[in-house]
Amino acid sequence: MRYVYLEKSDLDKMIQHLKKEHRVVAPVAKENLFVFADVENAEEITLEYLPTILPPKKYFFPPKQVLGEFTMGETKMSSTTVEVEPTVIFAAHTCDIDGMECLHTVFRNDPVDPYYKKIEKEIAVIGYECMFPCDECATCVTMDTHVPKAGYDAMMTDAGDKFIIHINSKKGDALISNNPIFKEVESGTAKEEIKKLRAAKLKKFDVKLKASYSELPGIFADSYDSDVWEGVGKRCVSCGNCTAVCPTCYCFDMYDEVKLDISGGERKRVWDSCQLEEFAEVAGNENFREERSSRQRHRYYRKFDYPVKKYNKFFCTGCGRCTRACMAEISLVETVNDITKENKNV
Amino acid sequence: MCDCCNESNTKKQVIEVDPQYSPMEGTIVKTKIMTETEKFFEIKLEGGKELGHMPGQFVQFSLFGIGEAPISISSSPTKEDKSTFEVVVRKAGVFTSAMHKLEEDDKIGVRGPFGKPFPVDDLKGNDLIFVAGGLGLVPLRSLINFVIDKRRDFGSVDILLGCKAPKDRLFTDEAEGWNKLTDINHACTVDQSDPEWKGNVGVITTLIPGVDINVNRTYAVVVGPPIMYKFVISELLKKGMPEKQIILSLERRMKCGLGKCGHCQINDKYVCQDGPTFTYEELKGLEEAL
Numbered sequence: 268m269r270y271v272y273l274e275k276s277d278l279d280k281m282i283q284h285l286k287k288e289h290r291v292v293a294p295v296a297k298e299n300l301f302v303f304a305d306v307e308n309a310e311e312i313t314l315e316y317l318p319t320i321l322p323p324k325k326y327f328f329p330p331k332q333v334l335g336e337f338t339m340g341e342t343k344m345s346s347t348t349v350e351v352e353p354t355v356i357f358a359a360h361t362c363d364i365d366g367m368e369c370l371h372t373v374f375r376n377d378p379v380d381p382y383y384k385k386i387e388k389e390i391a392v393i394g395y396e397c398m399f400p401c402d403e404c405a406t407c408v409t410m411d412t413h414v415p416k417a418g419y420d421a422m423m424t425d426a427g428d429k430f431i432i433h434i435n436s437k438k439g440d441a442l443i444s445n446n447p448i449f450k451e452v453e454s455g456t457a458k459e460e461i462k463k464l465r466a467a468k469l470k471k472f473d474v475k476l477k478a479s480y481s482e483l484p485g486i487f488a489d490s491y492d493s494d495v496w497e498g499v500g501k502r503c504v505s506c507g508n509c510t511a512v513c514p515t516c517y518c519f520d521m522y523d524e525v526k527l528d529i530s531g532g533e534r535k536r537v538w539d540s541c542q543l544e545e546f547a548e549v550a551g552n553e554n555f556r557e558e559r560s561s562r563q564r565h566r567y568y569r570k571f572d573y574p575v576k577k578y579n580k581f582f583c584t585g586c587g588r589c590t591r592a593c594m595a596e597i598s599l600v601e602t603v604n605d606i607t608k609e610n611k612n613v
Numbered sequence: 614m615c616d617c618c619n620e621s622n623t624k625k626q627v628i629e630v631d632p633q634y635s636p637m638e639g640t641i642v643k644t645k646i647m648t649e650t651e652k653f654f655e656i657k658l659e660g661g662k663e664l665g666h667m668p669g670q671f672v673q674f675s676l677f678g679i680g681e682a683p684i685s686i687s688s689s690p691t692k693e694d695k696s697t698f699e700v701v702v703r704k705a706g707v708f709t710s711a712m713h714k715l716e717e718d719d720k721i722g723v724r725g726p727f728g729k730p731f732p733v734d735d736l737k738g739n740d741l742i743f744v745a746g747g748l749g750l751v752p753l754r755s756l757i758n759f760v761i762d763k764r765r766d767f768g769s770v771d772i773l774l775g776c777k778a779p780k781d782r783l784f785t786d787e788a789e790g791w792n793k794l795t796d797i798n799h800a801c802t803v804d805q806s807d808p809e810w811k812g813n814v815g816v817i818t819t820l821i822p823g824v825d826i827n828v829n830r831t832y833a834v835v836v837g838p839p840i841m842y843k844f845v846i847s848e849l850l851k852k853g854m855p856e857k858q859i860i861l862s863l864e865r866r867m868k869c870g871l872g873k874c875g876h877c878q879i880n881d882k883y884v885c886q887d888g889p890t891f892t893y894e895e896l897k898g899l900e901e902a903l
Contacts, residue, residue: 334634337677342722344635352625378871381631491900518875521634521868525678532678534634541875547901549866550705553839553880555901565878565901573881 269434270450270457279309280448285355289391292326293357294319303356314358317401318586322363323356327370327386331537334521338531349382351389355442362584364419366514367414369582373517391438394419398464400472404587406600411478412584414465424461431457475600477496478607483581487572490606499602500560502595507540509566509589515582523546541565551566567602622751625823633871636675636722641715642697646812648781650704652713658723661696667730668756669890673720673870674712682708682888683867685752691762701751701783727870731756731834731860732888739830743808744845746775746817746837752862753836771824777815779810817841821848828853835858842903846893859893863902864897
């Protein structure tokens with residue numbers, strides 16, 4: 268266990284230190300919202316931010332990715348490559364780190380995704396602990412993602428005029444060293460300080476879901492036929508916003524993009540959404556999730572039920588993005604509370 | 614994602630990845646028009662390499678510029694010429710229409726085989742009832758021929774075929790051959806007759822009461838359109854067939870075949886990996902399955 272202090276006034280020095288060998292991406296204000304973007308200096312970064320429009324999954328699993336190039340008339344791809352760059356994702360929230368863990372679980376699962384694997388290897392994650400709850404949409408307390416646990420190379424915690432940085436991996440150790448701005452601190456002292464800060468922090472976080480972490484799987488197991496899905500389906504406009512902004516949604520479609528001279532092209536994968544009507548359609552136009560209600564239910568079950576059975580892990584990080592992005596004001600808090608209410612009354 | 618402001622001097626690198634999505638080269642060695650909408654293809658992989666499949670599996674065919682489509686394998690791995698495999702493709706969309714234009718010596722990309730095969734080891738030592746509706750005979754033919762080639766490993770064999778009209782029948786020559794085998798019972802029915810048809814008329818479930826089933830040692834393998842499953846399964850259950858001895862194969866539009874893209878997901882199951890073959894016991898509670 269290694270901990271260091273960083274004076275707040277040295278933040279830009281830290282960014283410059285990281286930038287020597289890495290591309291640095293961090294939360295940046297964009298109009299009234301935030302995005303992860305490349306940064307040149309600390310001034311561009313907003314450390315206190317509402318979850319960004321898109322989660323950092325875009326760096327691991329780009330919205331569009333070339334699987335390979337081809338020449339027309341051939342059967343094998345002429346090349347299968349991926350572009351990588353040593354990158355630091357700076358100031359990721361703990362909920363988003365949990366989202367990365369979910370994606371790692373999927374793409375590392377046999378058969379391992381070769382593109383993801385190469386990209387992931389080049390990415391370092393420096394987290395930034397939220398000391399204040401963000402808004403009414405977040406359910407991180409119930410999902411147990413509001414305090415740092417795993418999945419980061421280093422984690423920064425605000426301690427007044429300085430940050431306490433916890434180093435959690437070899438990669439993190441290499442990044443947070445060889446610079447006088449990082450002041451070594453005895454781990455017992457740092458832990459004690461963090462403990463106090465966290466105790467004060469937790470008082471500010473309230474629970475919005477009526478079900479607890481351990482009750483959720485049981486509630487979902489009993490709610491497949493609930494009328495709540497009908498209501499959600501009636502409001503849903505099948506735009507796919509909720510899945511695009513979700514840190515753990517990874518469904519994709521594949522298509523060929525042909526050059527204008529039709530000599531060849533690229534086979535690509537692109538983010539897809541189970542909320543779109545044709546997603547589960549098969550030949551002959553049979554559709555196994557034709558109703559919006561069944562598609563919305565599928566989304567919720569892919570967060571709270573199916574991955575729990577397959578990977579023993581919730582695929583909801585509690586970040587609240589789906590609720591914020593929904594044009595029809597479908598709220599995850601409301602939906603989950605509705606089925607919980609139904610379930611507990613029975 | 615905006616890359617315009619990314620001017621750092623870090624090493625961007627283009628690196629080779631495992632060509633997981635790059636197809637193998639297949640050459641079409643034989644084609645045959647089977648019906649108005651179905652065409653048969655026999656395909657040889659580069660260097661005569663064996664596909665290495667088992668009955669019930671599928672491949673992803675690829676045509677650059679058009680895309681990919683999952684297609685069931687119709688030949689048995691016990692087929693004499695191991696250097697080729699066979700499929701039947703129904704013209705149903707952009708990809709399959711393009712594939713229908715291919716002839717002998719044309720090339721096609723192949724990924725696979727994918728999916729969980731029919732549980733042939735469980736079937737061994739048991740009586741078998743094969744029920745195929747329409748295009749369902751295509752994947753089932755792989756298993757039927759497998760069983761015929763390893764006939765002594767299995768008990769009695771009943772093959773029940775159904776299709777809309779006599780002109781829609783597939784593999785009629787082979788079905789004639791099954792009629793001649795004394796160790797196989799074969800019955801066929803059509804929903805709608807034509808003047809020349811002398812066989813059974815009626816939906817496929819009408820053939821089931823005629824089969825003698827010893828429920829303790831019988832497996833039914835059923836492949837057909839979704840509507841057929843509901844009726845055939847209920848008829849088999851009526852006969853007392855245990856749910857775990859009814860085997861089905863499902864059709865979904867898989868994109869990756871690798872358990873990632875999400876398109877073939879039925880509740881918590883990925884058809885490309887957990888299927889396409891399932892026991893009825895595995896599927897019965899799943900609303901999105903049938």
